[in-house]
Amino acid sequence: MDTLLQQFFQQLINGISLGSIYALIALGYTMIYGIIKLINFAHGDIYMIGAYFGFFATTQLGLGFIPAIILSMAGAAIVGIIIERVAYRPMRNAPRIAILITAIGVSFFLEYSMILLVSPQPRTFPAVFTPTVYHFGPLVANSQQLVILISALILMVALSYIVNSTKAGKAMRAVSFDADAARLMGINIDRVISMTFALGSALAAAGGVLVGVYYNSIDPLMGMMPGLKAFVAAVLGGIGIIPGAMMGGIILGVVEAMVSGFLSSTFRDAAAFGILILILLYKPAGLLGKNVREKV
Amino acid sequence: MKRVNKLLSVLTAGVLFAGALAGCGGSKEAKSDVIKIGGNLEMTGGSASFGISSKNGIELALKTVNQKGVLGGKKVELVVADNKSEASEALNSMQKLISQDKVVAVIGPNLSSAAIASSAINNAAKVTAITPMGTNPDVTVNPENGKTREYNFRACFIDPFQGTVMANFAAKEMGFKRAAIMIDNTSDYSKGLATFFKENFLKNGCEVVAEEAYLQKDTDFKSTLTKIKAVNPDFIYVPGYYQEVGLIIKQAREIGLEVAIAGGDGWDSAKLPEIAGKEALNGTFFSSLYSPDDTSELNKNFVAEYQKTYNAKPDVFAALAHDATLVIAKGIEDSQSAEPAKVAAAIAKVKDLNGVSGAIAFDDKHNPIKSAVIIEHIDGKQTFKTKINP
Numbered sequence: 231m232d233t234l235l236q237q238f239f240q241q242l243i244n245g246i247s248l249g250s251i252y253a254l255i256a257l258g259y260t261m262i263y264g265i266i267k268l269i270n271f272a273h274g275d276i277y278m279i280g281a282y283f284g285f286f287a288t289t290q291l292g293l294g295f296i297p298a299i300i301l302s303m304a305g306a307a308i309v310g311i312i313i314e315r316v317a318y319r320p321m322r323n324a325p326r327i328a329i330l331i332t333a334i335g336v337s338f339f340l341e342y343s344m345i346l347l348v349s350p351q352p353r354t355f356p357a358v359f360t361p362t363v364y365h366f367g368p369l370v371a372n373s374q375q376l377v378i379l380i381s382a383l384i385l386m387v388a389l390s391y392i393v394n395s396t397k398a399g400k401a402m403r404a405v406s407f408d409a410d411a412a413r414l415m416g417i418n419i420d421r422v423i424s425m426t427f428a429l430g431s432a433l434a435a436a437g438g439v440l441v442g443v444y445y446n447s448i449d450p451l452m453g454m455m456p457g458l459k460a461f462v463a464a465v466l467g468g469i470g471i472i473p474g475a476m477m478g479g480i481i482l483g484v485v486e487a488m489v490s491g492f493l494s495s496t497f498r499d500a501a502a503f504g505i506l507i508l509i510l511l512y513k514p515a516g517l518l519g520k521n522v523r524e525k526v
Numbered sequence: 527m528k529r530v531n532k533l534l535s536v537l538t539a540g541v542l543f544a545g546a547l548a549g550c551g552g553s554k555e556a557k558s559d560v561i562k563i564g565g566n567l568e569m570t571g572g573s574a575s576f577g578i579s580s581k582n583g584i585e586l587a588l589k590t591v592n593q594k595g596v597l598g599g600k601k602v603e604l605v606v607a608d609n610k611s612e613a614s615e616a617l618n619s620m621q622k623l624i625s626q627d628k629v630v631a632v633i634g635p636n637l638s639s640a641a642i643a644s645s646a647i648n649n650a651a652k653v654t655a656i657t658p659m660g661t662n663p664d665v666t667v668n669p670e671n672g673k674t675r676e677y678n679f680r681a682c683f684i685d686p687f688q689g690t691v692m693a694n695f696a697a698k699e700m701g702f703k704r705a706a707i708m709i710d711n712t713s714d715y716s717k718g719l720a721t722f723f724k725e726n727f728l729k730n731g732c733e734v735v736a737e738e739a740y741l742q743k744d745t746d747f748k749s750t751l752t753k754i755k756a757v758n759p760d761f762i763y764v765p766g767y768y769q770e771v772g773l774i775i776k777q778a779r780e781i782g783l784e785v786a787i788a789g790g791d792g793w794d795s796a797k798l799p800e801i802a803g804k805e806a807l808n809g810t811f812f813s814s815l816y817s818p819d820d821t822s823e824l825n826k827n828f829v830a831e832y833q834k835t836y837n838a839k840p841d842v843f844a845a846l847a848h849d850a851t852l853v854i855a856k857g858i859e860d861s862q863s864a865e866p867a868k869v870a871a872a873i874a875k876v877k878d879l880n881g882v883s884g885a886i887a888f889d890d891k892h893n894p895i896k897s898a899v900i901i902e903h904i905d906g907k908q909t910f911k912t913k914i915n916p
Contacts, residue, residue: 237756240781244748352769354800363780370781445745445773447801455743490749495738496711498749 236368241491242484247375247444249483250382254437255460256467256475257389258430264406264470265426267326271333272313273434274457275340280306280435281448282348288356295358299381299439303432310431311424319420337457344450352449355442374444385436386476389429393472402426406470462506468516477517561602561864563854564623566634566644566655571611576636576843580658581606582836583844584633586828587851596858609635609644616640620647620655629653630864631854631873633847638662641678649677654870656853658846661685666892677870679892681846681853681883685715688790688813689722691898691914692763695813696788697730699912702761706736706754708774710766713742719765719790727763735759740770747774748781755783767792772801779806788812794901794908804906811911816845816883817899819910828882842883849881884913 255277262270283302287293293301317336321329362373393399404412405422413419441456442448463482467474482502489501509516565584568577584604592601605627607619616635623629624647631654635641641660648655656679657665666678696702705727710716724734735757738750751774754762762778764771764787771793778787786809793812802810818829818839828848832840840848856879858864861872877887884897902911 233756237752240752241749244746244752248746248748352797352801354797361780363782372780441745446776446803447745447769447773449743449769451743452745486746487749490738491753495740495750495753499741 237491238488240369241487243369243371243375244491245484245487246480247371247378247483248487249463249480250379251437251441251456251479252460252463252482253476253479254382254385254433254440255456256463256479257386257472258434259461259464260467260469260472260475261402261426261430263464264472265402266318266322266423268318268329268333269461269469270430271330271457271461272336272340273430274453274455274460275337275344276306276310276313276431276453277434277438277441277456278344278448278450278453279309279340279438280431281438281442281452282344282353283435284439284442285353285355285448288358295377295443298358299436302435302439306431306435306438307428310427314424314427319423341450341453348450350450352447355446355448357446358443378440378444381436381440385433389433390472392429398422398425459502462502465516466505466509468519471516471518474516474518481517559600561596561600561858562605562627562629563602563851564620564627564629564632564634565604565606566609566616566619566623566632566640567606568611568634568636568640569606569608573611573637576659577608577611577634579841579843580634580636580847582832583658583840583847584851586831586835586844587848587855589831591851591855596855597862597864600864602855602858605629609640611637611640613637613640613643616644617647620644624648624651624653630858630866630869631656633658633850633854636660636843638665641665645675645678649675651866652677652870653866654679654854654857654873656681656850656873658682658850659843663891663893674891679850679853679873679888679894681850681881681886681894682815682842683896683898684893685790686718686722687893688898689719689724689765690726691813691900692719692765692788692790692811693723693726693730695811695900695912695914696761696763696786697727697732699914700761700786702786703732704735704757704759705732705761705763706738706757706759707734708747708750708754708762708764708766709737709739710770711739711741713766715790715792716765716767720763723763723765740766740774742767742770744770745773747777751778751781751783755781760785762787763789765790765792768795768798769801772798775802775806775810779803784809786810791815799903799906807903807906810903811900813898813914814842814901815898816842817901817908817910818845819908820882820899820913821910822880822882822884822913824880825882840882845881845883849879849883849886852879852881853886885915 258273280302283305284298287298287301313336317332321332364371401417401422405419463478464475467478486498486502490498565581567580568574588602595601607623609616609619623632633656636659638660641657642664654677658681660680661682661684663684666680667674707720709720736754764774775787788811791814799807853876856876857869857873861868879886887895889895897913897915899913900911901908
């Protein structure tokens, strides 16, 4: 019984560190959906681009971990703004399905241009800090897992602060609530949307750099699966709701770890996408979502 | 498929006809002092390094063969046709070698797809083709009727054989009793190796305590490894490719799983030490066809000669093309003839021929029964560990 309990806690550690990455990507999904009702399928690729920014910042510029992550977040924020400007803004009033298809197109464009630019070969991230292994009784965690968790927490707190307590955050919430009314109140909607893309992309980039440091290997198609998983996490927590994305990410990570640990690794992805189906069937608004009747 | 076959048979008929015409004036050539063998090789295109290495290997082998000569002093000469790393070009090259150059036997192509495509040509013409590295089972066995292609051989073993080799090595040499297996569910290569490993490991009276799976591009293996750690194996078999394997080894060591980890030649990459970390790689092994560090006398000479001539270490393509050349020379010697069909019959009976990659004999599916090497990582360096005989 003891070993079972020990297994449970070890898997919990594994799950939370995996889940905090999902949460970082899910935040971007949820913010962008909240503000322009677009599922930005290119978001997983922004995460990949962020990882490459981090890679070049550490290998070419010789930066340390924190400057590299900041540079990568800034770079990805600019890429996010450009993508919105070039691909999504002209489609603002198009039917939602058209924008969705555009998003998939942008996703492929980013993946294959990166293959062209940096080659499909996986790159190994340099060790930016030496991992220390901590033993808590029989449990094992290493410094990288702690760094991921702590960075994710700091970023989420910072995001909550921006959204809830700054003027820009208030504008974002206003646009999300009712874009037309916000415009009438004199809010520059285009700028608010650009800022949302910048914030969301920066968070994804942070996730990308953390993953690069943690797993040590990045490649141009690395964003596909985490992108989809983060989408599930966002839906699970209630898409458009920021605390929901954090919660959804952590829950998804823990569920995956538990399924691989106690059932079989073969069912891991089935469980993740099974959750998506169950949520859509029984609580389509997500765990934290309220059922809101659509205005007709 | 039907239409392709028809096209092939038309082409083949054309080749045979051309061959018959050319044959009228060619009787003098057969008596000459030179016997030609063909190299249907990837000299340009995406896999050019395969063909270039193979050509180097063949030429070194011919140097040895021609010291004595065959059939009482005749020289063997290589004619290379570039198949541009493409299946359709391989077909043309095969035609050219057989009908124009009248080779006794052909070495190549290395690519399985190219070897399968051109097999119709050399079989119709009854000329042997030995692929150095075409590992796909269909190269020597026609999948439509399950029959062995009479004139196709290979110098490498087929993939699943590596599973058998590793099982015997782990059980007999290392004395492991409890294995965990992690399979890349997206790859036939990985599944094939795992199946054969399990079968033979159990045969040795050992246990498989866990069987887990992952997908290509997965990055997090900690949950699975934590589960494996709990069942306490003394050995983990991961027959995957280096990208995921590197992460698996790294994360296994991170959670304090220090047991031996082993796999197949999908591990063979300079990227592996970078991804996994040199220290984590200690205590890991993989099976492969050939190691330039093999300590046999024959191989030592080959490596020294190769380095002197080409200023590089021979790779597996060079070594296997070298051995394929020896097989053909032996076939010519045994049949005492330079007639392609007779040579082919003798090649099928080759036994205990010593090549640089080990002893060679062919089974009824024309796959070689030969030894494999086990390579160990020591401080991030590939080191020859031992040779395992089948």
